[in-house]
Amino acid sequence: MAQVDKWKKVRQQAMLPKGKIYLNTAACGIPVPSTIQAEKKWLKEYQQDPWQFMVEWMLQHRGQVRSDLANFLGVSQKELALGQNFSVPLRLLTPALPGKRFMVIEDDYPPLMMPLALHDKELIPFPLNANKSFDEKALLTALKKEKPDWFAFSHTQHLTGQVIDIETIVKECKKLGIRVLVDLTQTIGAATISFKHIDVAVASCYKWMMAGFGNGFCYVNDALQPKLQFSKQGANHLSHWSHEMHTDPLHLFLEPGHLDHAPFARLQQAVVDQKKLGPKSIEKQIAFLTTQFLKGLKKLKIEPVGGWDIKRHGIISIPYTAKRMADLKKRNIVCVKRGDGIRISPHIYNTPGEIN
Numbered sequence: 001m002a003q004v005d006k007w008k009k010v011r012q013q014a015m016l017p018k019g020k021i022y023l024n025t026a027a028c029g030i031p032v033p034s035t036i037q038a039e040k041k042w043l044k045e046y047q048q049d050p051w052q053f054m055v056e057w058m059l060q061h062r063g064q065v066r067s068d069l070a071n072f073l074g075v076s077q078k079e080l081a082l083g084q085n086f087s088v089p090l091r092l093l094t095p096a097l098p099g100k101r102f103m104v105i106e107d108d109y110p111p112l113m114m115p116l117a118l119h120d121k122e123l124i125p126f127p128l129n130a131n132k133s134f135d136e137k138a139l140l141t142a143l144k145k146e147k148p149d150w151f152a153f154s155h156t157q158h159l160t161g162q163v164i165d166i167e168t169i170v171k172e173c174k175k176l177g178i179r180v181l182v183d184l185t186q187t188i189g190a191a192t193i194s195f196k197h198i199d200v201a202v203a204s205c206y207k208w209m210m211a212g213f214g215n216g217f218c219y220v221n222d223a224l225q226p227k228l229q230f231s232k233q234g235a236n237h238l239s240h241w242s243h244e245m246h247t248d249p250l251h252l253f254l255e256p257g258h259l260d261h262a263p264f265a266r267l268q269q270a271v272v273d274q275k276k277l278g279p280k281s282i283e284k285q286i287a288f289l290t291t292q293f294l295k296g297l298k299k300l301k302i303e304p305v306g307g308w309d310i311k312r313h314g315i316i317s318i319p320y321t322a323k324r325m326a327d328l329k330k331r332n333i334v335c336v337k338r339g340d341g342i343r344i345s346p347h348i349y350n351t352p353g354e355i356n
Contacts, residue, residue, distance in 0.1 A: 006277065007285060007348055014349035021333045021354045026158065026186060026315050026345035029210035031266070038269035039262050046261070057261045065264045066251075069217060072271045075195050079225075081218045081254035082264065086185065086202035087111050089218035089254040093200070094119045096228040096253070099149025099179065103142065105134060107339070109154045112183040112202070116152060124148055132160050132339070133306040140172055150179045155193065156186035159339045160306035161290070161315025163191075170197045179224070185216075189274060190314045190347075191283045199224050208286075208314065208347060211270040214263030218254055225250060282348055286314050289346040292355045305341040317341030 013032045016022050022030060042061075046053040062082070070077040083089040094115045102116050103124045116123060126142050128134050143151060151173055156163050166182065173180050179199040187193060189208030195201060204216035220228070230253040274282065293316050297304055305317035318324070320342050328335060328342065335344050346355060 006281075007351075010277070011349045011351065016349060017334065019332055021331070021350075023344045023346055023350065023354070024334045024336060025207055025347040026338075026343055027207075027336055028213075029189070029207045029347060030349060031210050031212055032273065034273055035211060035266040035269045038265045042261055042265040053261075058258070061261065062259065062264070065268045068268055068271050072275065073195060073217075073219070075219055076222060078248045078250065079219055079222050081220070081250050082259060083216045083218060083254070084214055084259065084263070085111075085204040085206075086183070086216040086218055087115065087204075089216075090202050091115045091118070092230075092254050092256070093218060093220065093228070094121065096230045097150070097181075097200075098227050098229070101146075101148040102150045102152050102181075103146055103148040103178075104152050105139075105154075105157070107132070107159060108152075109158045109183050109185065111185075111204075112152060112154060112181075129307075131305065131307045132341075133162055133310045136165060136169070140169070143173065143176060143178060147176060148178060150181055150199075152181040152183075154183040154186060156190070156313055156315065157306075158186055158315070159341065159343070160304075160310065160317055161186075161312035161345075162306055162310045163313045165311075166193065166198075186315060187313075189270070189282070190286050192279045195219060195221075205267055205270065209267070209270045209274070210347075211267040212263060214260060215267040220250055220254075228253075277348070283313075285348050286346065289350055289352065289355055290314060290316060292352055293344060293346065296356055305339075314347070315343060315345045317343045 010032070014030050015032065016030050066080055066082055067077050070080045073080070081089050101122045101124060103126060104113060104116070106125045106128045113123070124146055126134065126139055151169070153164060155166055170180050174197055181200040182198055184193065184201055184203040185207060188203040188205060189210065199221050201219040202217070205211040206213050290312055294304065297318065302318055305319060317338065318341060320337050320340055325337060325342055335342055
């Protein structure tokens with residue numbers, strides 16, 4: 001009963017569109033008032049004394065946000081860089097990474113793939129099945145055969161919701177001497193994960209973290225950092241100020257210039273909210289809603305994109321037809337077309353009734 005009351009309270013607080021059933025978290029999570037209030041608090045302080053606030057933001061608050069996020073993720077602050085999203089730090093990091101050959105999954109998250117392609121990394125695509133799923137045993141066989149320098153992938157696939165057994169994949173990659181770069185944008189805030197043995201992890205936090213646009217992070221394992229080959233680039237890289245704002249090399253190179261404080265006020269509060277609700281509890285509720293939706297599809301004899309046999313979390317796509325999309329809109333259900341499917345993505349502010 002307590003769990004039901006907890007999710008009911010979240011729903012009451014979430015700033016959901018009126019008269020709509022919002023099943024579009026994979027496009028943008030809906031905020032709750034606490035994150036908006038945190039942003040307003042910092043804005044008020046900025047308006048009262050802009051110079052003093054900006055000094056505090058650069059020399060104090062920014063580091064505190066990074067520290068709070070690192071604690072939430074279970075990593076060291078020295079291994080974590082903040083960004084407007086994950087694309088900016090990943091673009092800066094990619095040319096510094098040792099190795100050139102990257103195995104990737106076909107049709108994986110474009111913001112993950114693009115920085116690799118732009119920096120002339122050799123991409124070795126692992127093909128999807130006809131239904132847009134992939135077989136993990138075949139993936140491991142391909143990794144053993146190709147022996148790339150890196151395996152870059154999204155933990156939760158953005159089109160189908162397929163979740164990779166990251167513990168097994170990382171373990172096997174380590175045996176083969178393959179480094180791992182993982183996108184957690186569809187995972188962070190929806191499921192718990194261990195960063196142990198992951199070399200690089202990135203995420204933007206506007207989806208299940210419900211922190212809005214303008215914030216993200218890049219994690220680089222401490223053991224990998226001495227092997228990075230950075231070039232000087234970006235504001236503050238050559239000034240004495242850089243060493244006052246950034247005492248660690250990772251922050252110096254992946255957090256160039258100035259970050260807007262407002263999005264990180266939201267992220268800092270989102271971390272607090274996640275801890276209060278309990279990450280494991282959130283993960284369990286999203287898994288429950290995902291399972292409920294799949295049960296409903298079976299009753300309707302609608303096979304999801306990716307088939308029935310893959311493990312999913314928080315994302316389910318159904319085959320797209322113009323009529324089906326029009327019917328969903330007519331029923332005031334907010335979702336989007338992605339690829340060949342209509343993507344449904346529940347969160348803790350959704351109810352089993354909405355899913356059914």
